Amino acid sequence: MRSAWEPGGGGTALRVYEFTDQDVEYRHAWVVNVRQMRRRLTESLEEYNAQFVNRMCEQHVHHSHCVPQGHTGCCCTPTGHHHPHVASWRSFVTPEQQRTRLESYLKDLKAEAEAVQARIAELEGSE
Numbered sequence: 001m002r003s004a005w006e007p008g009g010g011g012t013a014l015r016v017y018e019f020t021d022q023d024v025e026y027r028h029a030w031v032v033n034v035r036q037m038r039r040r041l042t043e044s045l046e047e048y049n050a051q052f053v054n055r056m057c058e059q060h061v062h063h064s065h066c067v068p069q070g071h072t073g074c075c076c077t078p079t080g081h082h083h084p085h086v087a088s089w090r091s092f093v094t095p096e097q098q099r100t101r102l103e104s105y106l107k108d109l110k111a112e113a114e115a116v117q118a119r120i121a122e123l124e125g126s127e
Helices: 020-059 096-124
Strands: 002-007 013-018
Touching: 013 020
Parallel strands: none
Antiparallel strands: 002 013
8 A cells, every 4th residue: 555645725734644655456366255254154154054053943943042921833934033143044055056156156156266367467577
């Protein structure tokens, strides 16, 4: 990040900051990583919910924080009181869903690799 003092209104100098190309590239790479991490966390939570939380509801096992006074029925069903930690009603992840997710992840990785290659070529051209 670059910064410089510039004259401001009323005679007071202001510090002005500017992102460099390197800052912007770092930010883009960081956002790609955060998106990938978010997707992996979401998938992990969905798989957890499908394997454990929804199963507990199928067996009608309640969590102590899910049973308010006078509550009847399952706390995690789509028609009942939704469990606060369940993002959606899901079943087990099928091999087809896993394949689709992996293909999407691979597509993101390829796009990121292409961006890195383009930046390397750009840097080599400026030398």
